Amino acid sequence: MTPAGEGFGARLRARRLDAAPTRSQSIAFGASGFPTQLMAQTFSAFVVYFYVSHLAVPAGWVAVAMIAHGILNAVLNPVIGTLSDRLRTPWGRRIPWIGLGIVPLVVAFALVWMPPELPAPGLIVWFLVVVAVYDIAFVVVVLNISALFPEIFRTTAERSRGNVPRQIFAILGIVLGTAGAPALYDSIGWPGMALALGGVCLVLLVWSFFGGMIERRVPEVASDDTTAAMRWRDQLSLTFRNRAFVPYVLGSLFVQSAVAVILAAIPFYVRYSLGAAEGEGSLLLGAIFVTAIPSILLWSAVVRRASPRTALLWSVAVFGVAVLGYIAPSTVLGAALVGVAVGVGVGGLLQLLEVMLAQIIDADAARTGHRREGAYFGVNGFVVRGSVVLQAIVAAGVLTASGFDASLGDAQPESVDGGIRLMLAVIPVGLTALAWVCFFLYPIRSRDV
Structure with a gap:
């Protein structure tokens, strides 16, 4: 590793929150609500229409693929959640998951709307593979962002204030995902929409990651060893x-x-x-x-x-x-x-x-x-x-x-x-x-x- 890389890694490891977050940190953390809701709403609102109407994949095949998507997403939540609680690294418990998941999440989201020219069976295989990557990355990123919320904001007063920018950003993401996506794919096509929305999501997630996602220096209650030792069943x-x-x-x-x-x-x-x-x-x-x-x-x-x-x-x-x-x-x-x-x-x-x-x-x-x-x-x-x-x-x-x-x-x-x-x-x-x-x-x- 280069000295510059070592310096960057050291700065990232040294980022710890010791008091209440600043207003700029709260806003940056809240900005994550926009890209996550934008991707979720665009996917849920238009993916069936895109594959059935635009790509002519049989509706029954897409329905089965969507059921598989729902099951995978549901199962991943408790699995990733408990693994995240057990993780111990110099960078914290949540930060590594989020940092490693942002790029795969955005790339997988864009690829959902950019399939190669394939017959219907090939398209449904593409859908299953790409959406599986999207599901894994989405749960990894969004669940760990959510898990940071009670740690960054420690009291009801802090949480009520800190959640305001996050929910406002989320609503704006919902609106753009449901109303803005059709305007984009009508004007620049589905691949253009994917690249435009993916670029916006990447910029906002990176800003939120470096500007607002900060773990606390010392666990408030338990030692790392006792928490890490808790079994998944327990x-x-x-x-x-x-x-x-x-x-x-x-x-x-x-x-x-x-x-x-x-x-x-x-x-x-x-x-x-x-x-x-x-x-x-x-x-x-x-x-x-x-x-x-x-x-x-x-x-x-x-x-x-x-x-x-x-x-x-x-x-x-x-x-x-x-x-x-x-x-x-x-x-x-x-x-x-x-x-x-x-x-x-x-x-x-x-x-x-x-x-x-x-x-x-x-x-x-x-x-x-x-x-x-x-x-x-x-x-x-x-x-x-x-x-x-x-x-x-x-x-x-x-x-x-x-x-x-x-x-x-x-x-x-x-x-x-x-x-x-x-x-x-x-x-x-x-x-x-x-x-x-x-x-x-x-x-x-x-x-x-």
Whole structure:
């Protein structure tokens, strides 16, 4: 290694956080939310359309590949999480994972949209291989970034402030991933879109990595040896025996399933209930996410004065009551106004769920003597993947029961309108009510552990 390389490695090893992060460090750490959400939203929104419609791969093959993608992603979360907790290097526990994963993540994301000219069987093999690399790199990077959050920000007040830029960046990434990607592939093609978005993601991830991802100098609770010695089975057992984590993760599953069902129902709602053009669905989504940005600041102030449990109960209640409003509108404008109220609740969910999980990790560390952020975020990621399954079951069941027939176009039976409004409003309210009960049973009532 050259002297310059040795100097760089020494500086990287010497980076440790001893006090509260600065504002610039908080902003740089939060910037990671933009590229990760941009890639996730672009992939989930357009990959099936790209391979089925543009590349003419049979839809059944792509469906099987997507199921494999979901299973791999779910299994990777707890595995990578527990391995990350056990890792000990001169650079820390999380930093090596993130640093080694950024480039493979961005390259794999770009290659998803840049397949070579192959027949359909070759394209599906390409998809499976490239998406497997993308899944591994995505979990490695995103899970370890999430695991850094409770370590960098140590109190509820710090976390409520530190999570604001991260969630704002994340919402902007969601908006660009869902609205900006079509404009790019229409103007410069799919490979051009891949290179443009990949370049933006790489720049922001590198800035966030060097500017905001800093581990603490000394573990706060346990020695490295005792944490490293915990077996994988013991990690999972202790996680699921945690009286605070179980109601939290079930509540998170229910409320994220409610959001997933709403997002799936909105395109049907716009076309078949409101009788509007499909493109006007962006107005409903925009009303939700644009409102969520300032509401994050509101919920940040609430949790600093109350507790994560109290603030989350209020945000879930606001979300549930607002969602019920989707039953009534007959125009896009009326539905968009409902979306403004829904966005207030969504902002609370984005801001508070990770703050509460960080509190659970603190309580677990005080009880067991181990800092296990990776295990908790990994298991949480595994469980909440069930929201995708619940979304698919609800959408398929409601549309089938209401008599929806795609071949009829806009001439659907009247029962379809009622079914879609049920899917958009009533079922999410039921899921939200279950989430509220779970969070009500959450046993930690204080602001800090």
